[in-house]
């Protein structure tokens with residue numbers, strides 16, 4: 001395994017409990033090593049994934065068509081109404097535009113698209129080449145905004161100017177220009193904004209339902225199933241719930257500073273974290289509504305009464321299996337480690353693209369001895385860790401899926417593209433079902449890593465008549 005790890009990357013990989021590794025410390029939160037083929041996305045992609053689910057806004061990528069295609073319809077973010085977000089647009093900059101500038105093209109594209117689609121706002125994303133040729137995005141947006149009477153917001157997300165985290169910041173700065181411009185009258189004193197949930201497979205609707213049952217109003221979804229008007233009045237909420245801390249934490253901090261809105265970091269994945277999130281909200285509003293805690297306890301009890309027996313059934317086949325986790329934000333990794341514990345599965349490798357020192361410290365605390373903790377890794381390292389630990393299931397996103405399948409390992413998509421709701425108590429059951437299906441699939445008996453005979457594994461007998469394996 002050693003040859004696949006670059007010398008410069010060694011400080012970003014730690015084994016919990018390894019000799020000389022105490023106290024736990026890991027190098028992280030820095031630019032990716034050139035040539036290491038990081039799994040991370042660029043700054044532009046970071047901002048695009050955060051803003052994308054705002055469904056009634058126009059999203060225009062100012063750059064070559066390849067940038068837009070790279071993250072076209074990137075999330076399975078569902079909308080309960082308009083779906084303009086799914087029509088990604090690009091100015092399709094060509095060689096001539098690079099030489100003579102692309103501002104005119106951007107101006108024309110904005111006028112045409114706003115007239116055609118009548119959006120409630122427009123986000124204009126800057127890409128690498130725009131940063132190089134120096135198009136004045138702000139000036140063009142300001143001009144169109146004055147002419148068309150809707151917010152036209154530049155997103156300063158030049159791909160090369162840092163890592164994905166800078167993209168999150170650019171997205172938050174863009175959204176913050178909207179916050180505070182809407183009417184906040186008639187908002188309940190028991191109200192929250194949901195930050196950092198992208199309504200993949202309709203997940204935000206599960207969380208909204210829990211909050212509604214508790215008696216809490218949701219002012220703005222930021223950004224899953226998001227609307228421009230909601231973001232504009234988000235400053236009227238009493239509390240910000242921040243999931244996926246990397247993506248929207250900057251916005252929560254800006255809102256705290258300017259509007260005095262406190263925030264709580266939450267996760268809606270897994271039993272403990274989902275329950276904790278609801279109890280945190282109940283605790284926050286207890287002074288205003290003394291009954292809220294009772295309602296919340298009843299809600300959690302009701303959900304668990306249904307969930308536990310179903311989990312126990314699936315767990316029987318999963319005890320002792322091994323899991324590797326590599327996700328974008330570390331908050332998801334915490335919840336996954338706890339969720340796997342409920343299923344009797346040992347987590348032997350865990351990492352994230354954008355974790356901080358505190359995140360990794362927490363991961364080290366909740367994982368077992370020998371677990372590999374890794375920051376901003378790459379396919380070669382991931383393959384080596386999976387083989388070394390003889391993993392049964394790998395949890396990641398679209399870029400990790402082929403690594404798992406090529407190695408003959410079960411896979412669970414926990415990223416933008418998933419079609420299965422994994423949040424909430426219902427999501428925990430969906431997760432357990434998906435893990436069970438992939439880990440126990442007979443197909444892995446035929447992959448080179450596990451195959452015991454060239455025809456079929458003795459564990460999976462072939463049909464005597466046809467020779468086929470069921």
Ligand code: SF4
Nearest residue numbers: 042044067127128159
């Ligand atoms: S912005 Fe830059 S790094 Fe990102 S997709 Fe476009 S060219 Fe690639």
